[in-house]
Amino acid sequence: MLKNDLHVGSPRSRIDGPAKVTGQATYAAEFTAADLAHGYIVESAIARGRIVSIDTAAAEALPGVIRVFTHENRPKTAWFTYKYRDMVAPPGAPFRPLYSDEIQYSGQPIALVVAESFEAAREAAALVAVTYDRQPHETDLARARHDSYEPPKKRNGIAPPPAPRGDAQQAFGAAPVRIAGEYAIASEHHNPMEPHATTVVWEGGGKLTVHDKTQGVQNSQAYVTNVFGLSGDDVRVVSPYVGGGFGSGLRPQHQLFLAVMASLALERSVRVELTRQQMFGHVHRPETVNLVSLGAGEDGKLHAIQHQAIAATSRFEDHQEVVVNWSGLLYPAEHVDLRYELAKLDTYSPGDMRAPGAPLGLFALESAMDELAVATGVDPVELRLRNYAERDENEDKPFTSKELRACYRAGAERFGWSRRDPRPGSMREGRELIGWGMASGVWDAGMMKTSARATLTADGRLAIACATSDIGTGTYTILAQIAADALGLPMEAVDVALGDSTLPEAPVQGGSWTAASAGSAVAAACSSLRDALLTRAAAEGSPLAGAKADDVIFEGGHIRSLADPARSLALGEIVAASGPDGIAATESAGPGLIGMMLPKSHSSYTHSAVFAEVRIDEELGVLRVTRIVNAVAAGRILNPKTARSQILGGVVWGIGMALHEEALTDHRLGRIMNHSLAEYHVPVNADIDDIEVIFVEESDEKTSPIGVKGLGEIGIVGTAAAIANAVHHATGKRIRSLPITIDKILQG
Amino acid sequence: MPAHAIVGTQTVPIEITLNGKRRSLEVSPVTTLLDLLRNHLDLTGTKKGCDHGQCGACTVLIDGQRINSCLQLAVMQDGKSITTIEGLAQDGRLHPLQAAFIEHDAFQCGYCTPGQICSAVALIEEGHTTSREEIREFMSGNLCRCGAYTNIVDAIEDVVGRRRQPVQEAAE
Numbered sequence: 029m030l031k032n033d034l035h036v037g038s039p040r041s042r043i044d045g046p047a048k049v050t051g052q053a054t055y056a057a058e059f060t061a062a063d064l065a066h067g068y069i070v071e072s073a074i075a076r077g078r079i080v081s082i083d084t085a086a087a088e089a090l091p092g093v094i095r096v097f098t099h100e101n102r103p104k105t106a107w108f109t110y111k112y113r114d115m116v117a118p119p120g121a122p123f124r125p126l127y128s129d130e131i132q133y134s135g136q137p138i139a140l141v142v143a144e145s146f147e148a149a150r151e152a153a154a155l156v157a158v159t160y161d162r163q164p165h166e167t168d169l170a171r172a173r174h175d176s177y178e179p180p181k182k183r184n185g186i187a188p189p190p191a192p193r194g195d196a197q198q199a200f201g202a203a204p205v206r207i208a209g210e211y212a213i214a215s216e217h218h219n220p221m222e223p224h225a226t227t228v229v230w231e232g233g234g235k236l237t238v239h240d241k242t243q244g245v246q247n248s249q250a251y252v253t254n255v256f257g258l259s260g261d262d263v264r265v266v267s268p269y270v271g272g273g274f275g276s277g278l279r280p281q282h283q284l285f286l287a288v289m290a291s292l293a294l295e296r297s298v299r300v301e302l303t304r305q306q307m308f309g310h311v312h313r314p315e316t317v318n319l320v321s322l323g324a325g326e327d328g329k330l331h332a333i334q335h336q337a338i339a340a341t342s343r344f345e346d347h348q349e350v351v352v353n354w355s356g357l358l359y360p361a362e363h364v365d366l367r368y369e370l371a372k373l374d375t376y377s378p379g380d381m382r383a384p385g386a387p388l389g390l391f392a393l394e395s396a397m398d399e400l401a402v403a404t405g406v407d408p409v410e411l412r413l414r415n416y417a418e419r420d421e422n423e424d425k426p427f428t429s430k431e432l433r434a435c436y437r438a439g440a441e442r443f444g445w446s447r448r449d450p451r452p453g454s455m456r457e458g459r460e461l462i463g464w465g466m467a468s469g470v471w472d473a474g475m476m477k478t479s480a481r482a483t484l485t486a487d488g489r490l491a492i493a494c495a496t497s498d499i500g501t502g503t504y505t506i507l508a509q510i511a512a513d514a515l516g517l518p519m520e521a522v523d524v525a526l527g528d529s530t531l532p533e534a535p536v537q538g539g540s541w542t543a544a545s546a547g548s549a550v551a552a553a554c555s556s557l558r559d560a561l562l563t564r565a566a567a568e569g570s571p572l573a574g575a576k577a578d579d580v581i582f583e584g585g586h587i588r589s590l591a592d593p594a595r596s597l598a599l600g601e602i603v604a605a606s607g608p609d610g611i612a613a614t615e616s617a618g619p620g621l622i623g624m625m626l627p628k629s630h631s632s633y634t635h636s637a638v639f640a641e642v643r644i645d646e647e648l649g650v651l652r653v654t655r656i657v658n659a660v661a662a663g664r665i666l667n668p669k670t671a672r673s674q675i676l677g678g679v680v681w682g683i684g685m686a687l688h689e690e691a692l693t694d695h696r697l698g699r700i701m702n703h704s705l706a707e708y709h710v711p712v713n714a715d716i717d718d719i720e721v722i723f724v725e726e727s728d729e730k731t732s733p734i735g736v737k738g739l740g741e742i743g744i745v746g747t748a749a750a751i752a753n754a755v756h757h758a759t760g761k762r763i764r765s766l767p768i769t770i771d772k773i774l775q776g
Numbered sequence: 777m778p779a780h781a782i783v784g785t786q787t788v789p790i791e792i793t794l795n796g797k798r799r800s801l802e803v804s805p806v807t808t809l810l811d812l813l814r815n816h817l818d819l820t821g822t823k824k825g826c827d828h829g830q831c832g833a834c835t836v837l838i839d840g841q842r843i844n845s846c847l848q849l850a851v852m853q854d855g856k857s858i859t860t861i862e863g864l865a866q867d868g869r870l871h872p873l874q875a876a877f878i879e880h881d882a883f884q885c886g887y888c889t890p891g892q893i894c895s896a897v898a899l900i901e902e903g904h905t906t907s908r909e910e911i912r913e914f915m916s917g918n919l920c921r922c923g924a925y926t927n928i929v930d931a932i933e934d935v936v937g938r939r940r941q942p943v944q945e946a947a948e
Contacts, residue, residue, distance in 0.1 A: 041878050041879060041881065042878065042881065044886070045877075045878035045883075046870070046878065047886075048883055048886030048889050049861075049870065049874040049875075049877050049878055049883070049886075049889055049890075049893060050821065050861060050862065050864075050865055050870070050874065051819070051820070051821015051822070051860065051861035051862045051890045052821070052862075053886050054820065055820075055823075055887065057814075057824070058814070058820035060818065066815075145804075145815075146811060146815055147804060147806050147807055147811070151806070219921060220885070220887070220921055221823070221825045221831065221833055221885065221887040221888045221919065221920070221921045221922075222823070222825070222885070222887040223824070223825065223826075269885075269886065270885060271823070271885045271886070271887030272884075272885040272887060272921050272922055273885075274921070301824075303827060304825065304826040304827065304828065304830070304831075499885060500883075500884030500885030500886065500922050501884070502884070669881050670881060672881070673881045673884055673922075673924060673927065674884075676923055676924065676926060676927065677884060677922045677923035677924065678923070679923065680923025680925065681923060704826065704828060704830060705825075705826050705828075705830040705831050705919060706828070706830045710919060710921060711923070711925070712916040712917075712919060712925075713911075713912045713913075713915040713916045713918070713920075713925045713928065713929070714912045714913050714916040715916075716912070716923070716925040716926060717912075718926075719926055
């Protein structure tokens with residue numbers, strides 16, 4: 029247990045703040061070297077086929093150009109496709125850059141121009157002349173869905189749908205109230221503000237320091253060593269700052285391969301940055317369609333739930349997400365049938381994007397629940413309370429904790445839900461229709477095995493080290509809070525090092541597990557460090573001779589006797605007496621490890637209740653989200669300030685999903701048309717009005733030793749559905765495909 | 777001779793004032809101000825988010841005006857005074873907006889932050905800060921994918937409010 033909690037639970041400003049507001053925080057493309065060369069990628073203009081010829085002569089003749097790499101001259105890499113599989117790869121054959129003349133998707137990298145300057149590389153890239161043998165492609169899910177299939181091989185860590193319960197088809201047919209619909213969500217692109225980039229610093233003798241835009245430095249490091257046959261000692265990945273990830277940095281992207289390949293071949297440092305346009309050629313959230321049917325009694329109690337999803341994947345990998353399982357989890361019903369299928373498109377593989385799967389499935393389920401509320405005349409909040417799941421019926425397990433009821437209550441109260449007139453179109457102000465809608469959210473909570481080191485030095489400073497990343501989530505700060513409290517130090521005395529593959533092992537930063545996992549690892553390491561310090565402090569002749577853990581307090585940089593506060597020792601003194609290297613402790617935390625209770629006997633989730641107000645111009649169809657209240661139950665909140673920001677961000681993403689984000693493909697060319705931030709719309713400041721975040725009290729001692737459940741994803745999950753439901757309330761129009769654009773509102 | 781042949785082979789002399797210091801530079805005519813800062817002068821605080829004037833991450837102040845540096849060629853800057861995020865803090869003290877961004881948690885990943893702050897410096901000078909709506913509208917050229925918008929507006933309002941206060945007190 030942590031004692032004298034001062035920083036944990038208190039709002040604290042980010043410790044990486046000063047570096048970020050002064051421009052001193054260094055991102056992947058900002059590391060440099062005296063011998064740095066610049067790479068620029070040439071991409072395929074067709075979606076499927078073969079390269080017949082690739083003429084690089086004009087490019088290579090340009091002053092400053094060092095070499096043009098293509099499939100014809102690329103250096104040798106691993107022969108087996110499995111060598112290209114990274115830690116989070118789905119089943120299939122990962123994309124191998126410049127591997128052969130085969131084109132698998134539009135935007136595929138087919139050449140890398142390396143030059144002395146960025147300008148020369150960019151110019152030369154435009155001079156590479158390519159001829160193709162085009163083959164028929166398919167990029168349209170509306171057609172490909174007819175060839176959907178259940179993925180034969182399951183993706184590690186992604187639960188397939190549970191076995192059917194009862195006879196959902198029969199029960200649906202017999203239900204007094206029936207709701208059925210198809211709900212679609214467009215393909216979305218992560219678009220972190222920092223484009224993907226890798227700077228490889230050639231250290232000489234085959235040693236590389238790699239600065240990669242990644243959410244997992246050790247994943248990038250393992251990928252590089254496997255693909256290029258290098259030893260782990262020769263490759264160090266260092267990425268202390270990541271300009272947004274949202275899942276796009278979980279798997280190594282092709283610029284990492286290309287930069288390392290070029291650096292090894294040229295024996296010099298190389299940087300490869302993707303342009304914003306090129307960012308649309310890789311990972312994305314898969315376009316997904318849901319078929320949901322609910323059978324219920326007149327009282328709104330659910331009898332039958334059927335939910336089938338068909339999600340896009342690439343021709344070469346079976347990317348999988350949890351889309352439908354939420355429908356068997358959130359509400360109890362006797363008859364449940366959930367199915368998840370994939371359909372292959374000629375695109376790059378989709379990947380995890382903020383709360384992968386959940387907002388897609390929940391947009392469908394929570395829209396259908398709203399339709400059920402309208403059909404039965406039961407208030408949407410009351411409907412959900414009538415169908416409240418007391419245990420996880422998918423897994424037949426109790427929950428570690430579940431304060432979703434409190435979320436509904438607190439959110440409804442703050443929002444003023446009781447003043448809602450349920451009749452659609454009944455609330456208006458001037459020419460604006462006002463709509464109030466709500467939805468539930470749910471996301472996994474849990475831990476992944478993570479290690480951390482805590483080192484106290486003679487100057488009284490505490491160094492925390494862990495290979496995990498802070499992609500803007502606040503990890504640096506919460507780890508400093510936990511460590512400072514554990515050793516009774518001010519936060520200013522704590523240094524946190526992250527994002528370096530040589531630091532204690534951590535999984536990729538994702539899934540909302542980092543605070544629980546890295547936080548628990550740091551707590552464990554600090555606990556061991558306390559023990560080590562106390563053992564030394566309690567030695568013969570010390571003022572604390574013979575003291576046990578319960579006899580002392582760590583406070584103000586000292587260990588102090590509780591019985592006699594005059595008896596104390598400065599931490600720095602204890603360290604100084606034991607040698608020049610400081611005292612260090614490394615510990616791991618994770619499910620099933622000591623200190624972690626009942627990992628398999630319970631289910632653990634975070635929950636939310638999202639309330640949305642929209643205002644819609646009746647004649648023009650212009651829609652504004654004027655108010656969101658998001659009430660979240662996520663266990664212990666380590667830092668209310670950064671935690672609130674996580675939810676704010678998730679809500680903004682939910683607004684983007686509901687109203688803006690949509691990759692538009694010209695299916696004749698198999699190519700995304702709106703591949704820029706001017707045409708692929710993300711929320712801007714003017715789109716975001718009032719957002720209120722509520723954290724309800726939730727005590728959870730089973731999910732993680734520090735009581736944390738995680739916050740990175742839950743903010744987005746119910747938001748799009750709440751907005752869609754508000755649109756129905758405002759207009760009486762049920763729009764079942766996202767994003768909800770003006771044309772859909774006007775057509776209705 | 778095709779235009780691309782001049783890449784890296786010809787340069788043009790310019791003189792600029794950069795973060796208060798006079799600089800004489802030789803720049804390629806195809807180099808943007810953004811690439812000059814990031815690749816040639818090691819001032820990587822100014823960020824590249826799109827290179828097309830669509831995201832605002834590269835916002836700097838040129839003669840006090842906020843401008844997307846990716847849409848400016850370096851050769852156009854002769855005689856201009858340019859302030860980047862690295863030039864805002866004075867004598868080791870953060871600019872009030874920098875401090876307010878930290879206090880209000882107006883960023884997460886930090887990548888759009890230098891552009892947001894430079895943009896906000898000019899916004900306040902422009903006087904487009906009479907309401908939250910106006911701030912939101914006039915800060916919409918700076919995208920923040922982490923979604924820190926409400927906190928960004930809070931930070932700007934805080935600084936505007938503090939600037940107003942002494943004036944009001946003096947008037948009373």
